[in-house]
Amino acid sequence: MDFNSPDFEELYQSIILDHSRKPRNFGELPEASVTASGDNPSCGDAITLQLRFDPADAQKLAEVKFHGDGCSICMASASMMTTKIKGRTRNEAEALRGSFQSMLTLNHGSADEAAPPPPKELGDLRLLQGVRKFPQRIKCATLAWHALHQALSEDAAKRVTFDIEGKGQPAR
Amino acid sequence: MHQIDWAALRRDFPILNQDVHGRPLVYLDSAASAQRPLQVLDAITHYYEHDHANVHRGIHELSNRATAAYEAARTRTAQFLNAASADEIVFTRGTTESINLVASAWGGRHVKRGDVILLTELEHHANLLPWQMLAQRTGATLRYVPVLGDSGLLDLAQLDSLLTPEVKVFAFTHISNTMATINPVAELCRRAREVGATTLVDAAQSAGHHPLDVREIGCDFLVFSSHKILGPTGLGVLYGRAEKLDETPPWQTGGEMIVSVDWHQASFKPAPHRFEAGTPHIAGAVGLHAALDYLDNVGRQAIFEHDQALARHAYERLRELGGVRLLGPTDGNRAGLVSFLLDDAHAHDVVTMADVKFGLALRGGHHCNQPLHRKLGVRSSARASFYFYNTREEVDLLIDAVAEIQKFFCRGL
Ligand SMILES: Cc1ncc(COP(=O)(O)O)c(C=O)c1O
Numbered sequence: 001m002d003f004n005s006p007d008f009e010e011l012y013q014s015i016i017l018d019h020s021r022k023p024r025n026f027g028e029l030p031e032a033s034v035t036a037s038g039d040n041p042s043c044g045d046a047i048t049l050q051l052r053f054d055p056a057d058a059q060k061l062a063e064v065k066f067h068g069d070g071c072s073i074c075m076a077s078a079s080m081m082t083t084k085i086k087g088r089t090r091n092e093a094e095a096l097r098g099s100f101q102s103m104l105t106l107n108h109g110s111a112d113e114a115a116p117p118p119p120k121e122l123g124d125l126r127l128l129q130g131v132r133k134f135p136q137r138i139k140c141a142t143l144a145w146h147a148l149h150q151a152l153s154e155d156a157a158k159r160v161t162f163d164i165e166g167k168g169q170p171a172r
Numbered sequence: 173m174h175q176i177d178w179a180a181l182r183r184d185f186p187i188l189n190q191d192v193h194g195r196p197l198v199y200l201d202s203a204a205s206a207q208r209p210l211q212v213l214d215a216i217t218h219y220y221e222h223d224h225a226n227v228h229r230g231i232h233e234l235s236n237r238a239t240a241a242y243e244a245a246r247t248r249t250a251q252f253l254n255a256a257s258a259d260e261i262v263f264t265r266g267t268t269e270s271i272n273l274v275a276s277a278w279g280g281r282h283v284k285r286g287d288v289i290l291l292t293e294l295e296h297h298a299n300l301l302p303w304q305m306l307a308q309r310t311g312a313t314l315r316y317v318p319v320l321g322d323s324g325l326l327d328l329a330q331l332d333s334l335l336t337p338e339v340k341v342f343a344f345t346h347i348s349n350t351m352a353t354i355n356p357v358a359e360l361c362r363r364a365r366e367v368g369a370t371t372l373v374d375a376a377q378s379a380g381h382h383p384l385d386v387r388e389i390g391c392d393f394l395v396f397s398s399h400k401i402l403g404p405t406g407l408g409v410l411y412g413r414a415e416k417l418d419e420t421p422p423w424q425t426g427g428e429m430i431v432s433v434d435w436h437q438a439s440f441k442p443a444p445h446r447f448e449a450g451t452p453h454i455a456g457a458v459g460l461h462a463a464l465d466y467l468d469n470v471g472r473q474a475i476f477e478h479d480q481a482l483a484r485h486a487y488e489r490l491r492e493l494g495g496v497r498l499l500g501p502t503d504g505n506r507a508g509l510v511s512f513l514l515d516d517a518h519a520h521d522v523v524t525m526a527d528v529k530f531g532l533a534l535r536g537g538h539h540c541n542q543p544l545h546r547k548l549g550v551r552s553s554a555r556a557s558f559y560f561y562n563t564r565e566e567v568d569l570l571i572d573a574v575a576e577i578q579k580f581f582c583r584g585l
Binding site for chain 1: 193194517518519520521524525528529536537538542545551552580581
């Protein structure tokens, strides 16, 4: 069987597969400051993201964990995201989220060449740029990031769950 | 029975003759939407090239032709279902709209607080949410006939305790779009009649795949979509037994469906026109007519057996692979589709790799059966669904693909 399909190879690079098979920071965070769940109603992927802020510096994400179930792209993106934002400030995490989102959706629909080079600060997360070529999978890659945005937004303090369409509702 | 040349039939479907991602397309997603043969495409083109005008309004030649074509499609549909009369056939936008019409208009009039709406756990969201809305609106209660785990079979031993005289309506699918279960619809309708419950059969997955006779089934309502049975999108059918349509008030209102309109009141036509407000999908009906002719020309029993043989073959070969969780009946008594999960790969990854690497069109997700998937502890599954234009070689290709997908996602563990 030949596996020479550039788009496919780009989507499922070994680092991505490695994160999906062995997700980092996977599990529950007992003393979470905030919990947010992301749900992808069309495919059933669901992940929960938990953050703990540094007691000495409420801006700093001292601990980050996630759990849930999703496809390899969803899991890899969540795993790579947690390694990237741990130890960062709220603002830094929010900025990374913006960069990641833009990498996948900016100029979407135009020729691939029009995709701007992803910012260096995304590090390994840049490997997920291949998802652009699979429009149906973009929401898989952004699920964890939607949860992050929710967790960092104002009302996150009262713990919210939301679906990817962004309709927030109080957690049960 | 005459020998059917399935390969020749396949050539009627130009869309199947193409490459995707550099490989010949293998279309295994007909349960989501079937493809159209040339005969259907030609009928639609012919209609637009020669006969189109609005129906029922004009008195000129083209309007007469369009009206005749539209009403001929209704008569043909009645015949296809063995309905007693063409007046029992309402054209809608699809299965979903047909069920919404029944739940809103018939249900709104006849279902009251304290009544029970009985469904099954197999139902597509289209045959669940309209009833859930009705229950919320009226204060009626929802009950579900449970599914016996991965087998996809209904737990009919519980029917006695569920199908009680409080049940006002019993709505169920003929063939499950996820589990491939074939429900004993005539038996379920007979049981419902014993308690005076009105029945609705969701025939979305059976209309083009299985013989269907509404009088033999004994249902009050039966619904399906044109696009799943070789016809155009945007058209559906609601069969309603005359007595049931008569007791259903108008739903959407507007042009075509009235007898007389005054500033403050109006009177409405009898069924079926009472339920067809506005300009209908005339070309859709013309296409459906051609689709029904095509299907009956091949023979629905033969199609059923063909698709079932492919599904059995797929089921057996997937089982032999190992590391595969298979949904639906284990005894081969299934319709022409197979849903499965791989131990090592998520359904999305399966579908993406099948597409990009093998040219296979599969479905992945919860197939609009979210509560059922939840009950089974499954977030999403992959589904291969077959039609008479599919071949045994295509099933074998699916198996090769699944074996490669297993290897790929296992690698490095
Ligand atoms: C069993 C069943 N019911 C209802 C539907 C809804 O059909 P439509 O989307 O054409 O209205 C489907 C289609 O997926 C189905 O498989």
